[in-house]
Structures are given as C-alpha cells and as structure tokens.
Amino acid sequence: MATFLAEDALRPYPAHIPYDKQSVPVPGTKRPGQTAHYINGMWGYLDPTKFSIQTLPDIFTSGLSKGKDSPFLGHRPIVSKQPLKFANYYEWQTYGEVDIRRRNIGSAVDHLFKTGVIGGGELETVGLWSINRPEWQIIDIALLSHKKIGVSLYDTLGKDSVEYIINHANLTIIFATVEHIPSLLKLAPQTPNLKLIVSIDVLSPELSKVFTEWGQTQNILVKDFNEMEALGRANLIEPIRPSPSDIASICYTSGTTNMPKGVVLTHRMFSSAVVTNLLGLELPDDAAVFSYLPLAHIYERSNEMCTMATGGKIGFFTGDPLRLIEDCQILKPAFFPGVPRVLNRIYQAAMAAADVPGAKGNLFRKAYSTKLEKFRATGDNTHFFWDKLVFRKLRAVLGGNVQLISSGSAPISPDVIDFLNVAFSCYVTEGRFRYGMTEGSAVAAKAWKGDPTACGTCGPVQSACEIKLLDVPAMGYTSEDLPNPRGEICIRGPCCFNGYYKDEKNTKETIDEEGWIHTGDVGEIDSVGRFKIVDRVKNIMKLAQGEYVALEKVENTYSTCPVVGQIYVHGDSLQSYLVGVIIPDPVQLANIVSTLDGKKVAPEDTAALTAACRDPRVVKVIFDQLMQEGRKNNLKGFESLRRIHVSLNMFSVDDNTMTPTMKVRRKDAYNKFKSELDALYALGESKL
Incomplete structure (x- = not known):
C-alpha cells in the first residue's frame, strides 16, 4: 500500500498542454448515425485498476496518511442561542480523531446488524438525513469503511418521497438531525421496517425521554450519537474492506414528475470519479473546501472526497444561507464549489454594484475589459495592477484565498464564467453535464486550466469515461453537421452506473445494450475536442x-x-x-x-x-x-x-x-x- 494513496492520481498539468487536441476520437469507432467515441486527449482513458485508490475507504486512508494531527472537519461553534450567534473562527477535528469516531460508529452499526436489532433486507442499507455538518462525513466514512450502504435523504424532501425511499431502500436505521425525528416517528405506520432512529444531535434528558416513549409506541428505538459511539467502543472491530464491485451508495435523484430513482453506485464507480477529478488538481496541502451544497447530492460528495484524498480540510457552513458569505470570509477556502444559481447571484450582485456612474464605474469597467481581453488572448486571468486596485475586494467576498471555483449541475452563462475568471483570478471550471451528475458519478466533461477559449463549453471528456454523439433526426442534429458534429450526448465508462435500484423500466430507458447512458442533452464537439450543450432532447x-x-x-x-x-x-x-x-x-x-x-x-x-x-x-x-x-x-x-x-x-x-x-x-x-x-x-x- 502506498504511503500516500492519492499520489499516483495527483498528476500536474504537463508543461505543454495540448489545447488543440483536448478530446480525441478512438480509431475505428465511428458508425452511421453517431460520432466516434471520444476520450481525453491529455490523460487518456482511465484504467481504474492501475490506481491505488480502489474503494472509497482508500480515499479517507489517503487523507489520514498525510498526518493524523492534520485538521479535517471544521465548523463554527455556537456561542449564544438567544440570540443565535456563531464563533468568528472554525473549530477542527483532526484526521486521527475522525478515524477513531468512524471506527466507533461503523462498529456500532455492524454490531446492530449482526445482532438483528436492524436489518433483514437484501442489502445492509443505512439512511442519513441531515444538512452538511461534520457528523455527516463521519457517518458516511464509517458506513463505507464497514461495508454498509449509505442512502441519503434530502433535507428538503417532501413527506411522500421520504416515505417512498425508506420503504424502497428498506431502511431499518436512519441517522437524523433532531428536527427530523418527529417527522420520522409520524411516518412510522407507513414505514414498518424502520427499527432505529439515531439522533445526530445530543439529546437533552427531557427530549430523549419524549422521543424514547414516542418511539416505543411505534416499535422504534431512539438513540443519540453519543450512545452509538459508546456502543461501538464496547464492540470495536476493524474496518471491513469492501471490494471495488460492492455497492457503496444508493443515491436517489429527485424527479420532475414521478418518485425519485435510486442510482446504484459501486466503490469502483465512485472512486474512479474521484481519481479522474484528482488529475491536474493543484491546491495547497492545507487547502479548505467550503461545504454548503447538499451532501445528499453526488456533486458535493465528489468535491469533498477529492479534498479528503489530498489531506485537505472541509469547512461546513452554519446551516443558514444568509451567513454563507460570513462563513466564507472566516474559513477562507481555497476551493469553492458552485452551482449556477449561486454563482449567478455573485455575478449579478457584483455587476449591479459596479454599474454606477462616474469615476468608480469607469474604473471597474476599464479594469474588467483590460483583464478580459488579456485572458481571452493568453489564458492568463491575472493582472498585477488591476487585481490589487479593483478585484482584491471582490476576492475578499469569498475569503480572499479561492484558487478553484467549479460550476456543476446545470449550464451556466459564458458571461458568468468570464466574470469569475476576471474577478477571482483563479482556475474556474465548468463541467459535469447536468443529467450525468448522479448516473455518471459527477463525471463527464471538465474544462482545462488556462484555456482562453473554453468559455461557453464544458471542456473535454474526462478520463473516467468516453463520450459519443448520437443523431437526433427529429431535431435536425446529426454527427455529420458542419462545422461541428452534433447529437445526443452518451457517456460510458468505469464511473458510470449500471442501473436504478429495483427499477428495470427506467434502467432500460437510460442505458442501452452497449452500456451507454443516454443523457438527454444535445451537444456538439468543436474542432479541438470540447463539448458544448446546445439543446435538450427531453422536455x-x-x-x-x-x-x-x-x-x-x-x-x-x-x-x-x-x-x-x-x-x-x-x-x-x-x-x-x-x-x-x-x-x-x-x-x-x-x-x-x-x-x-x-x-x-x-x-x-x-x-x-x-x-x-x-x-x-x-x-x-x-x-x-x-x-x-x-x-x-x-x-x-x-x-x-x-x-x-x-x-x-x-x-x-x-x-x-x-x-x-x-x-x-x-x-x-x-x-x-x-x-x-x-x-x-x-x-x-x-x-x-
């Protein structure tokens, strides 16, 4: 086992970046009605068996190997409840401390399954219903390290979807924050398999008594996190290593019409996605990622696993969206994951503030146009004079230390991407096709650093998958279109899922006989191999x-x-x-x-x-x-x-x-x- 497990994946960009061949066609794969299969032009096509990260516990072990005393999970402590006030600093748990806690929680859960207190279904599934917080990661790492299958419940899911997922995934144990416990107990008559609720929050004696007695009327045990850790210490076992083919998680995607679909992801699929995202990742050793996007979604989990693999820090927001900027300014993250609705707000606020008459407005417009012209010409988004005079204040909004901003989940305006490059002078990447977020383990395409003409594209295909475009005759898109081939984006590779849980109909509608995921996005590929979403087959x-x-x-x-x-x-x-x-x-x-x-x-x-x-x-x-x-x-x-x-x-x-x-x-x-x-x-x- 390598001393530093992520080391073989942390490959820097080469001295000469092949911007003219970002995705390349595989010879002999072109067929009528579709393009050739495209693979990454710099990293090639990933062979997941060649990396020492084979399963998700390897990712935590990688971070732990950097130093057990290194800070890992951070939060702002509450210093006053009335009025609610948070400390102006982050309090950290180290990798070593989390290692002990994940062993305790994992041992407790395994003991409860073995003794029959929970379980009885075809899979050892465990529910998790919480906003982002350190315990979320501790529980998830514990489950992955002890060969259990995590199932996240969205914090904003409606009653019907929560009930459906509990029954569909046969959840007999759920870790939940205190505000969700009443909802779970009220659902008990409709979720007969649920046997144990674990409060992530420490319960007061009075509240513990209320929940315990309520649970007894529904044949449900209620414990808190401290009790579970004590149970694990009393029944401590070594982590149970999964195989790459074992199921790691069932991620339920929210549907716009019907009930959620359960995407089954194995350790191989998810770890392949992490490895491909580590390629070219350049962050300081003590880099912090800001955790505020829902961990129930694959995009944020992937971001935090990349940080974990490199021994970085994860700083969690307070849970209050109105304090996001305040949290950022205290944490000073190096990595800020975003989605268009958040990044658009930053863009709109900055541009509105700059759109003022007089010298101040003229200064901003001059600085912005000068930097944008330089970036588009050279790929360099820094400027010695304007960064200090104008853009330093904008950088300070996110803490002043951001070196990587990613945008995922949906397409984003080229104007916003240009603005982020100019304002923050960091690596800004748009990628990960909107449909493939979960089904492709948050991997599909990603723009390369320093590409001056990438704006408006998703960049080239990532190394953990291959992409082809399939003709859509009804909409007039074909692989023979000029100047660029166009068609429905299909992806395939070690990061891609094999099916929805207990849902053959939707699986067959999404994955074809050759294993290609049909995304529903219409894309085109430009002359240098970058993909761009141009339309939508669905809706x-x-x-x-x-x-x-x-x-x-x-x-x-x-x-x-x-x-x-x-x-x-x-x-x-x-x-x-x-x-x-x-x-x-x-x-x-x-x-x-x-x-x-x-x-x-x-x-x-x-x-x-x-x-x-x-x-x-x-x-x-x-x-x-x-x-x-x-x-x-x-x-x-x-x-x-x-x-x-x-x-x-x-x-x-x-x-x-x-x-x-x-x-x-x-x-x-x-x-x-x-x-x-x-x-x-x-x-x-x-x-x-």
Missing part, C-alpha cells in the same frame, strides 16, 4: 407551426439575465409561440421600480414590489431585458418568449412546483399559473 414540445422547442434550454438561456430570480417557460402545441412566468430578483426589481418612479424602493418592500409586478412599464422593462439576453445567446424567433407574467409568488418545494434540487416540476408549475398563462395566450402573439 421537447412542438409548436403549432411544427417547430420543436427545448423548454429547458430556453429557460437556461433567460435565467442568466440578472433580473430573473426564477423562470418557467410554457408552450402549448396549439399555439405558435411561447409564454412564461418570471419571478424577478427583488434587488433588480427594486432598481427598476426606483428608476421608473424616481424614488428609492427597497428590495424588502414587498407591497411595493408586488404592485410593481402589475405595472405594464415594469413588465416591459423586464421583457426587454429578456429579449436582449435571448439575442445575445442566439435564440431563434420561435424559441423567444412573446408574452410574460411577472409575479413574486415563487416556485418552491413546499407547493410542489420544484424538486428538492431546485428543478421546476413542469405540470405543477403550469397548474399554479394556469389562469395567468392561458390569459397571455388569449391576448395573441404580438410582443409587449
């Missing part, structure tokens, strides 16, 4: 004149407009055009109203903003901004909105119009605004 509708429209593509295009907080685009096959609902960003809406009326309106003035949504002048300003964004991104005429309804009545998980991963449930969103959307069509096609 396609046909307008009355016969044109096909990908509604998600239109929404993603308009969502980069600063005024858009949320958007729903609707099409009726009996109509020849699109209409939509815009939930404006309160700050942007307040600026519009203030400008039109000549008096200051605050973003918190809900009454004034609600009234403004009915003002035709305000609606026209918002519509014009959307049209400008559409033209900039080359939306075709039939893809453009013709009329909009503006409202502050947000889509949400609570009213079932959004999934827990913030994707619009189209049917429910339409029903929410049915009368308004039908009224827009009744007005006719003319633009505002």
Whole structure:
C-alpha cells in the first residue's frame, strides 16, 4: 500500500498542454448515425485498476496518511442561542480523531446488524438525513469503511418521497438531525421496517425521554450519537474492506414528475470519479473546501472526497444561507464549489454594484475589459495592477484565498464564467453535464486550466469515461453537421452506473445494450475536442407551426439575465409561440421600480414590489431585458418568449412546483399559473 494513496492520481498539468487536441476520437469507432467515441486527449482513458485508490475507504486512508494531527472537519461553534450567534473562527477535528469516531460508529452499526436489532433486507442499507455538518462525513466514512450502504435523504424532501425511499431502500436505521425525528416517528405506520432512529444531535434528558416513549409506541428505538459511539467502543472491530464491485451508495435523484430513482453506485464507480477529478488538481496541502451544497447530492460528495484524498480540510457552513458569505470570509477556502444559481447571484450582485456612474464605474469597467481581453488572448486571468486596485475586494467576498471555483449541475452563462475568471483570478471550471451528475458519478466533461477559449463549453471528456454523439433526426442534429458534429450526448465508462435500484423500466430507458447512458442533452464537439450543450432532447414540445422547442434550454438561456430570480417557460402545441412566468430578483426589481418612479424602493418592500409586478412599464422593462439576453445567446424567433407574467409568488418545494434540487416540476408549475398563462395566450402573439 502506498504511503500516500492519492499520489499516483495527483498528476500536474504537463508543461505543454495540448489545447488543440483536448478530446480525441478512438480509431475505428465511428458508425452511421453517431460520432466516434471520444476520450481525453491529455490523460487518456482511465484504467481504474492501475490506481491505488480502489474503494472509497482508500480515499479517507489517503487523507489520514498525510498526518493524523492534520485538521479535517471544521465548523463554527455556537456561542449564544438567544440570540443565535456563531464563533468568528472554525473549530477542527483532526484526521486521527475522525478515524477513531468512524471506527466507533461503523462498529456500532455492524454490531446492530449482526445482532438483528436492524436489518433483514437484501442489502445492509443505512439512511442519513441531515444538512452538511461534520457528523455527516463521519457517518458516511464509517458506513463505507464497514461495508454498509449509505442512502441519503434530502433535507428538503417532501413527506411522500421520504416515505417512498425508506420503504424502497428498506431502511431499518436512519441517522437524523433532531428536527427530523418527529417527522420520522409520524411516518412510522407507513414505514414498518424502520427499527432505529439515531439522533445526530445530543439529546437533552427531557427530549430523549419524549422521543424514547414516542418511539416505543411505534416499535422504534431512539438513540443519540453519543450512545452509538459508546456502543461501538464496547464492540470495536476493524474496518471491513469492501471490494471495488460492492455497492457503496444508493443515491436517489429527485424527479420532475414521478418518485425519485435510486442510482446504484459501486466503490469502483465512485472512486474512479474521484481519481479522474484528482488529475491536474493543484491546491495547497492545507487547502479548505467550503461545504454548503447538499451532501445528499453526488456533486458535493465528489468535491469533498477529492479534498479528503489530498489531506485537505472541509469547512461546513452554519446551516443558514444568509451567513454563507460570513462563513466564507472566516474559513477562507481555497476551493469553492458552485452551482449556477449561486454563482449567478455573485455575478449579478457584483455587476449591479459596479454599474454606477462616474469615476468608480469607469474604473471597474476599464479594469474588467483590460483583464478580459488579456485572458481571452493568453489564458492568463491575472493582472498585477488591476487585481490589487479593483478585484482584491471582490476576492475578499469569498475569503480572499479561492484558487478553484467549479460550476456543476446545470449550464451556466459564458458571461458568468468570464466574470469569475476576471474577478477571482483563479482556475474556474465548468463541467459535469447536468443529467450525468448522479448516473455518471459527477463525471463527464471538465474544462482545462488556462484555456482562453473554453468559455461557453464544458471542456473535454474526462478520463473516467468516453463520450459519443448520437443523431437526433427529429431535431435536425446529426454527427455529420458542419462545422461541428452534433447529437445526443452518451457517456460510458468505469464511473458510470449500471442501473436504478429495483427499477428495470427506467434502467432500460437510460442505458442501452452497449452500456451507454443516454443523457438527454444535445451537444456538439468543436474542432479541438470540447463539448458544448446546445439543446435538450427531453422536455421537447412542438409548436403549432411544427417547430420543436427545448423548454429547458430556453429557460437556461433567460435565467442568466440578472433580473430573473426564477423562470418557467410554457408552450402549448396549439399555439405558435411561447409564454412564461418570471419571478424577478427583488434587488433588480427594486432598481427598476426606483428608476421608473424616481424614488428609492427597497428590495424588502414587498407591497411595493408586488404592485410593481402589475405595472405594464415594469413588465416591459423586464421583457426587454429578456429579449436582449435571448439575442445575445442566439435564440431563434420561435424559441423567444412573446408574452410574460411577472409575479413574486415563487416556485418552491413546499407547493410542489420544484424538486428538492431546485428543478421546476413542469405540470405543477403550469397548474399554479394556469389562469395567468392561458390569459397571455388569449391576448395573441404580438410582443409587449
């Protein structure tokens, strides 16, 4: 066993980076109706058996080998509950301390399975329902190290989905934060297999008594984390090493129509994804990643496992989204994982603050244009003078130490990627096709560092998979298109899943006979081998004149407009055009109203903003901004909105119009605004 397990995967970029051959076709793989198979042009196609990281426990062992006294998991302690106040520092648990705790928890869980207190199903599954916090990682590492299968419950899942997952995965034990315990106990009559709830929070004697007695009425044991650690110490065993083919996790993806699907991921699949993400990773030895994106999702788990493999630190947010910036400024992370809805907010706030008259605004625009021109010409996103004078303050917003920003989960505007490069002078990577997040272990494509023309693309295929494009004749996309081949993106490789848990129908619809995952994304590959998402096969509708429209593509295009907080685009096959609902960003809406009326309106003035949504002048300003964004991104005429309804009545998980991963449930969103959307069509096609 290597002293430092991640060492063989931590390969720096070569002195000469082949930007002209980022993905390369495999000879002899081109067939009618599809492109050749493409593999990574720098790292090649990964053979997972050649790396010392073979299973997920190897990742923790890798971090531990860097030094048991190295800080690992950090949080801000609570110093006051009334009012709630957090310390202005992070408190850390070391790798060595976590090693002891993961052995205790893992031993306790294994003992309970062996003695029949829990279990009885075909798999030894364990549920975990919590926001990001140190205990989340301790539990997950413990389960992986003792050959158990973790099943995460989303913190924002509705009652029906929680009930479904508990029964579908046969969860007999669930680790949960204290606020979720009542929900689990109320569900007990519908989840008869659940036998034990473990409170991640230490319970007071009074609360412990209430939960224990309530649990007894439902034949459910309730313990807290301290009790589990004590049970493990009393029944301590060595970690149980899994094989690469063993199941590591069942990750349930939130559906926009039906119940979640359980993606079965093995240790080989997940560890392959981590290894490929380590290639070219350049972070300091004590680098910290900021943990705020849900750990129930594969993207954040992959980010934190990469940090763990290199012996880095994971600093958790307080749990309050309003304190994200404060947390960042105290943690000073080197790695900031993002998703478009977060990164767009940073971009919108910075650009709004810079869009001021006079010398200050002129200075920012000069600095921004100078750096952007240099970056596009050379790939160098630093500038000795402007970074110190202008952009130092922007960097300080995220702590001043960020060296890597990643964007995943959905496409993001090229303007935002350009801004992040210019403002933060760090490696900014957009990648990981939106559909392949879970099914491909958060791996598909990723942009290379220093590529000056990568903006707007997802970069080349990563080394843990291969990609091909499949013709979509109904939409006019083919592998013979010029100048670039186009088609549905299909991925295959050691990082890719083999099927959904107990769901043969969806498995067959997603994976073909040759093992290719059909993502539903339409992509093109440019002359140097970078992929770009250009359309969407799924959520396609046909307008009355016969044109096909990908509604998600239109929404993603308009969502980069600063005024858009949320958007729903609707099409009726009996109509020849699109209409939509815009939930404006309160700050942007307040600026519009203030400008039109000549008096200051605050973003918190809900009454004034609600009234403004009915003002035709305000609606026209918002519509014009959307049209400008559409033209900039080359939306075709039939893809453009013709009329909009503006409202502050947000889509949400609570009213079932959004999934827990913030994707619009189209049917429910339409029903929410049915009368308004039908009224827009009744007005006719003319633009505002």
